[in-house]
Amino acid sequence: MPAPLPLETRVRIASALVEGNSLRATARMVDAARGTVLDFALRLGEGCIRLHGRKVRGLAAHVIQMDEMWSFVQKKQARVTENDPAEHRDAYLYVALDANTKLAISYHVGKRDGENTEAFVKDLRARLTVVPHVTTDGWQPYIEAMFANFRGSADYGQCVKNYRGGAQRSPDHRYEPPRDPFMTKTPIFGAPKDELISTSYVERFNLQTRHTVGRTRRLCLAFSKTLRGHRAAIGLGIAAYNWVRVHGTLGTTPAVAAGLAERPWTLTELVTAALAEEETAPPVAQPLKLEPRTGEAPAPARELPGGRGWLRLVSGRSAPSASATPQPPPLAPVAVPASEPEPPPSEPPPAPKPRRMVQLSLFGDN
Structure with missing residues (x-):
């Protein structure tokens, strides 16, 4: 039985993997066998998944953005045959991100279909404690999954980007502003x-x-x-993003910004915690509280029976008052030049004299 890797080597392997290196490149960097690196990467990634499941829950995330990112396992979907294993296909990464703390709240790896979308939204719902403002793209199964899991206790809207297709613009219209909006924002339910x-x-x-x-x-x-390796790699990458890597905008890690940690973790602490993490029960959905978001005043609200959401007083856009409407400035007096006196009317011209009638001869005199 080979000797276990020392902690220093484990941290070096994790450091190489979270910087985007492949397994073979990492094995060459730490002078270890590829199988050893692969086995450790699987155990570390699966430990990060368990760590995320236990610690990232009970969150008061008010503004959430969700999206899917394409990837694949062994083969792209267009090249999959009937004889290939079921896992050889496209594998999408579903992610729900807190827009305020930049914390990756929930993620799921699977096909881009209704079943995986439902599992992803269900896991997100179980990790929240407040009514969120949720934005997704135009993927249709999101609407059914959001309604089934949140049941109206969310402000949900979709943001669809309209990428221009077809032929390029003609030279006459190349520099004109776009005729159609690039983004279409559609409220689905709630008050987004x-x-x-x-x-x-x-x-x-x-x-x-x-x-x-x-x-x-x-x-x-x-x-x-x-x-399995794909999910483990995603789990390690998201754990390093949440707990170790300092966010450029926040100046700290998303876990610290969300109140899950007191200080940024070192990679050594992440490796130690992930390898020692045991399997725990998944989070269970709790009733959501309606709390005002940052910069908003609390509004009257009443929870509907049966967990059907909230009846709220939503402030709309009021018309500007008459006093606030700016009045046009008074017109300045314009100097009118004095007109010259009109000349006296002249006498009418004399009437023409009557003309004498003359008989014309067409054929001459006979």
Whole structure:
């Protein structure tokens, strides 16, 4: 039986993996066998998944953005045959991000279908304690999953980006502003605010994930060969993002900003905690409280019976008062030049004299 890896080597392997290196590159960097690195990466990633499931729950996340990121296991969906294993296919990463703390609240790896969307939204619902403002893209199964799990206790809207297709613009219209809006914001249920309907933060998180998790990069050899390895790599990457990596905007880690940790973790602490983490029961959905968001005043509300949501007084846009309407400035007097006196009317011209009638001869005199 081979000797266990020392803690220093384990931290070096984890450091290489969270920077986007492949398994073979990591094995060369730490001078270890590829099988040893693979076995440790699986145990570490699965421990990070258990750690996330136990610690990231009971959150008062008021503004949430959700999105899916494409990847694949062994084969892309277009090349899958009937004889291939069921896990050889596209594998999407569903992510729910807190727009205020940038914390990855919930994530799920699976196909882009209604069943996996339902499992993802159900897990998100079980980790929250307040009525959230949720934004997704235009993926249709989100509507049914959100309604089934939140039952009206959410302000839900969709943000759809309208990418222009077809032929390029003609030279006559190349520099004109777009004729159609790029983003379409649609309220689904609740009282979503137009300024909060956005997926910018979670899309930036997807970009971060493609840089730090090598298996999610495009056009490279670091793609996952098994679904178990793919999920473990995603779990390690998200755990390092939440607990270890300092966010540039926040100045600390998302876990500290969300109140889950007192200080940023070191990678050594993450490795030690993940390897010691045991399996725990998944979170159970609790009744959601209606709390005012940052910068909002509390409004009258009453919870509907049967957990059907809340009856709230939503402030709308009021028309401007008459006093606030600016009045046009008074017109300045304009100097009118004095007109010259009109000349006296002249006498009418004399009437023409009557003309004498003359008989014309057409054929001459005979």
